Amino acid sequence: MLLSETKQEYSWFRRISSQFISEKDFDKLEKTSVKLTFKKGEPILKQGGMPSHVVYLEKGIVKFNYENETSKNLILTIVSAPKILGGANLFYKDNNLFSLIAVEDCEVIMIDSKVIEGVLMDNSKFAMMMFQVASEMFKKSVMNFISLAHKQKEGRIADIILYLAEEVYHSNSFLLSLTRKEIAEFAGCSTENVIMTLSKWQNEKIVSLEGKTIEINDIDKLKYISKIG
Amino acid sequence: MLLSETKQEYSWFRRISSQFISEKDFDKLEKTSVKLTFKKGEPILKQGGMPSHVVYLEKGIVKFNYENETSKNLILTIVSAPKILGGANLFYKDNNLFSLIAVEDCEVIMIDSKVIEGVLMDNSKFAMMMFQVASEMFKKSVMNFISLAHKQKEGRIADIILYLAEEVYHSNSFLLSLTRKEIAEFAGCSTENVIMTLSKWQNEKIVSLEGKTIEINDIDKLKYISKIG
DNA sequence: CGCGAGCTTGACGTTGTTCAACTAGAGTGG
DNA sequence: CCACTCTAGTTGAACAACGTCAAGCTCGCG
Numbered sequence: 001m002l003l004s005e006t007k008q009e010y011s012w013f014r015r016i017s018s019q020f021i022s023e024k025d026f027d028k029l030e031k032t033s034v035k036l037t038f039k040k041g042e043p044i045l046k047q048g049g050m051p052s053h054v055v056y057l058e059k060g061i062v063k064f065n066y067e068n069e070t071s072k073n074l075i076l077t078i079v080s081a082p083k084i085l086g087g088a089n090l091f092y093k094d095n096n097l098f099s100l101i102a103v104e105d106c107e108v109i110m111i112d113s114k115v116i117e118g119v120l121m122d123n124s125k126f127a128m129m130m131f132q133v134a135s136e137m138f139k140k141s142v143m144n145f146i147s148l149a150h151k152q153k154e155g156r157i158a159d160i161i162l163y164l165a166e167e168v169y170h171s172n173s174f175l176l177s178l179t180r181k182e183i184a185e186f187a188g189c190s191t192e193n194v195i196m197t198l199s200k201w202q203n204e205k206i207v208s209l210e211g212k213t214i215e216i217n218d219i220d221k222l223k224y225i226s227k228i229g
Numbered sequence: 230m231l232l233s234e235t236k237q238e239y240s241w242f243r244r245i246s247s248q249f250i251s252e253k254d255f256d257k258l259e260k261t262s263v264k265l266t267f268k269k270g271e272p273i274l275k276q277g278g279m280p281s282h283v284v285y286l287e288k289g290i291v292k293f294n295y296e297n298e299t300s301k302n303l304i305l306t307i308v309s310a311p312k313i314l315g316g317a318n319l320f321y322k323d324n325n326l327f328s329l330i331a332v333e334d335c336e337v338i339m340i341d342s343k344v345i346e347g348v349l350m351d352n353s354k355f356a357m358m359m360f361q362v363a364s365e366m367f368k369k370s371v372m373n374f375i376s377l378a379h380k381q382k383e384g385r386i387a388d389i390i391l392y393l394a395e396e397v398y399h400s401n402s403f404l405l406s407l408t409r410k411e412i413a414e415f416a417g418c419s420t421e422n423v424i425m426t427l428s429k430w431q432n433e434k435i436v437s438l439e440g441k442t443i444e445i446n447d448i449d450k451l452k453y454i455s456k457i458g
Numbered sequence: 459c460g461c462g463a464g465c466t467t468g469a470c471g472t473t474g475t476t477c478a479a480c481t482a483g484a485g486t487g488g
Numbered sequence: 489c490c491a492c493t494c495t496a497g498t499t500g501a502a503c504a505a506c507g508t509c510a511a512g513c514t515c516g517c518g
Contacts, residue, residue, distance in 0.1 A: 145374035
């Protein structure tokens, strides 16, 4: 975790925000925020902690991790930059429901909750936009949970591979930065099950595995597996 | 489904809203909304339909139902009056993600989305409140799904019975308006499993069943089952 | 070179689903 | 008033899915 120069880019966030708030309000956000970098595996926000900041993920990939007292972890969702995270925490008020953990090296900008809340209060269109961003992520988690709730393991793993290809790596061939264990935590099944399913698919020529790279060869078959569950 | 007189009560909603919006804005909402009653089992909003209204549930109990093409239904959550529903749909923009179905006879007020959106735009504090309400419900669903994801059936059914007692019926002894099948859809397991678990608990004197009434005798043991999963 | 973390495979037992059969109550029409 | 049918609830047995365990493997790093 490392502080960098004060002059920041915010490229995507600035572009989006400029449609809704004044340059002056944006400066207010910019001045009170800090840019941090996190190495793979480092926690950005801790479950149970107070939500003091809204996180804007400028670069990298993070997982939303739910840690359970008794049993194992659960990954709620995985997202890649650029994205506004932890907006949910803005509206929940409660302690953070989950941890944010870097899956790949990340650059994030921590925006002070108090400050952004003030800007939201003065700019209802900006507030609506922020809500929608948060809602979009809610929706994705809910859809993932629905899949989780009534599909068999194979359908769920198919969902996750498709999700990673489309929404995270933006390619049908990608270098997987997650371990099998993490995929299992995302799919809500055991590591062994993930491995079995993936190598079964390799035999059936649906995917190709080579080290940490995954290539989807037959996306239609994968979608079919996802569909029938 | 039945239209009643235009003069409405809105008691709870009015009280809450009055902290955030003017009498004039509230009148605007009131004038463009209609009060409807739904009988047990009737759909209030349909999954896939366009979200034209925000639903304020004045009386009754509704389930959030997710219908799947291939397999069975899934109940996302169950809530009792008074509560603002479908606020999520306001922010999602997409088609309704789920159906709202009356579990008991309901009185609801349908507030026109366009109108409430206008009021939200002009009153950012009101918008924040609405979003917090939506977030609260979202959080409950997520917590339920987390439970669903890594607990055994027994733990999940315990969660649901506790949730119904605390959040829906507000009593440890209640007349269950859900069928065993619906509990199963909520818990993400088979009807038989719900039945087996409940009668097992009856033998162990944790609950008493008599027809459609359920009484929780040993809430600590139930919480323990919920905890250990 | 050795150690540990992540990965892989197979065997085994547990959990939960499915199926089939039966009961009870509610509603319907002759 | 009595078959009838329909739905909800219940039970048990057979079977499939999944997790756990145990063992061996590979690769990167000190």
